[in-house]
Amino acid sequence: MIPASTRTSFLSKLFIVATLFLCAAFNSQAQQIEIVIVGSAHGNGGSDADYRPVIDKLKNYKPDMVFGEYLxxxxxxxxxxxxxxxxxxxxxxxxxxxxxxxxxxxxxxxxxxxxxxxxxxxxxxxxxxxxxxxxxxxxxxxxxxxxxxxxxxxxxxxxxxxxxxxxxxxxxxxxxxxxxxxxxxxxxxxxxxxxxxxxxxxxxxxxADCQKYEAAWNEASRKAQAAIKKMNEAAKADSASAAGLAVKARQRYTASANERMKGIDYTSYNFLNSDLYAELDEVVNFMGGPRFFQEPGYPKAEIQEMLQLWEKRNQGICENIIRQAKEKGATKVIVGVGASHRKGMEEIFAKMPDVILVNYIDLP
Known part of the structure; x- marks a missing residue:
């Protein structure tokens, strides 16, 4: 028979373990943060009334915090x-x-x-x-x-x-x-x-912004632009060369993209937060991007270096958001950033166990 004192000691330890488990479970739940990344345009024409539906949509979400692309x-x-x-x-x-x-x-x-x-x-x-x-x-x-x-x-x-x-x-x-x-x-x-x-x-x-890598990014961008210029010059000299074929591939894609973008409504912000925008954005704002890495005449190494630094900036932005949201005990946040950041940030947040992503388009 187990002595009463031993039973009491055992039950006390069991209670402590159970309490710690419940606290851990509670803390895990408390740390969950729901995030809506709103891919945005830095220039927004038209009237204020054009953007009223966007404001109402976000307001109905009732976030605890709103972040901007500021330092x-x-x-x-x-x-x-x-x-x-x-x-x-x-x-x-x-x-x-x-x-x-x-x-x-x-x-x-x-x-x-x-x-x-x-x-x-x-x-x-x-x-x-x-x-x-x-x-x-x-x-x-x-x-x-x-x-x-x-x-x-x-x-x-x-x-x-x-x-x-x-x-x-x-x-x-x-x-x-x-x-x-x-x-x-x-x-x-x-x-x-x-x-x-x-x-x-x-x-x-x-x-939310992070600019730790700005100097390196500027240098990588300069190198990438120089490499693209060199590719274009080589293509002009010999359209049948590897560079010429890479340029033709970009031109075909650009022509197709222009057709796909006809009639798009920008003021609703749905396009800026769509898969189509993310696809086109890599080509337009990142000099082609991974879509053309398989082209022998395309400057893959230079573009990769630039994209890696962009990813580091996105990582820094995500970390800034999570840190502050946890400090404030926020459970729902909205993040307004340039639309070129959205896809990369969503990929980073998707790997964080305490984050729930909600796409802007899916908001009621």
């Missing part, structure tokens, strides 16, 4: 220091804001307190103006642009005379902000994701 404040500082391609444009906008902030007031803004004040009363217009300026000067480009959107689209009509004058003093008015590029009328954010964030009642958009 975090820390990563943007690093990118600018490294001479990222966008640095010149960003620095120009910062110079504009600093020139209108001669006393350096933006650096003194307490961001946390500004957000708190606006959460209690959204019509502290001067606070929002100061927050927008401070965010941009402190390298939070995504949320600065979001605040400029709110000021322009949601609050401007409610400004009192003193607030309108203050807006003019800080920014020179809406037309000036558009001219400088702090408001980008046809961006996917201004058309879709900023209205979405606002209507969801979220106070910010989250940064």
């Amino acid at each position: 975090s404040s820390e990563d943007q500082k690093v990118a600018i220091a490294a001479g990222h391609l966008s640095s010149k444009s960003i620095n120009k906008k910062m110079d504009f804001l600093q020139a209108r902030d001669t006393k350096g007031a933006a650096k003194k803004v307490n961001t946390a307190k500004a957000y708190e004040a606006l959460s209690k009363f959204a019509y502290h217009h001067k606070t929002r103006m100061e927050l927008a300026r401070s965010l941009y000067l402190n390298h939070d480009r995504g949320n600065a642009e979001y605040q400029f959107y709110v000021l322009e689209q949601q609050m401007q009509e409610k400004f009192e005379k003193s607030e309108q004058a203050y807006f003019g003093k800080l920014f020179g008015g809406v037309d000036t902000l558009r001219k400088v590029g702090l408001i980008r009328k046809n961006s996917e954010y201004q058309r879709i994701f900023f209205p979405l964030v606002y209507e969801l009642g979220h106070d910010r958009i989250y940064a």
Whole structure:
């Protein structure tokens, strides 16, 4: 017969093991994150009304977080220091804001307190103006642009005379902000994701981008472009050569692709998130891509190097999203990125056990 003390000890251990098992199971469930990647266009013509169905579709999904193809404040500082391609444009906008902030007031803004004040009363217009300026000067480009959107689209009509004058003093008015590029009328954010964030009642958009490999990517792209140019020159000199056959193969595919793309509606965003777009995108934006690797005259090695760096960037973006979603305890997120990223990111997320992918087209 097992002594009572032994039975008690055994049952206690069994209870601990069972508890740990249940906790592990609970944590595993809690870590699951549902993700909708919205492959987007960086230029979006037409009117705001054209994109209303897209906003409504995403809003009905009720995400906990919305991510954009922005760098975090820390990563943007690093990118600018490294001479990222966008640095010149960003620095120009910062110079504009600093020139209108001669006393350096933006650096003194307490961001946390500004957000708190606006959460209690959204019509502290001067606070929002100061927050927008401070965010941009402190390298939070995504949320600065979001605040400029709110000021322009949601609050401007409610400004009192003193607030309108203050807006003019800080920014020179809406037309000036558009001219400088702090408001980008046809961006996917201004058309879709900023209205979405606002209507969801979220106070910010989250940064997803990764630019650790930008310098290597630029070098690989340069090499790939040079190799494509060399192939085209060889094809021109001898159309029957391997290079000539590779060029002809690309031309045949391009002609076919042009036919398949006739009559496509871009504003619904369905095409940008379709298998057809992913197929065509490799050819158009990646100089042909794997489809032509079997062609002896095609510069496979150079294109592969470029694509590998693109995959690394996608990997970094996916990791940024998962990290932040877990930190916030989010279970449903929307990610707005250029459509060329979507397929690669979905392939990366599909390998993660704690991720459930939902295609934009499948949303009701």
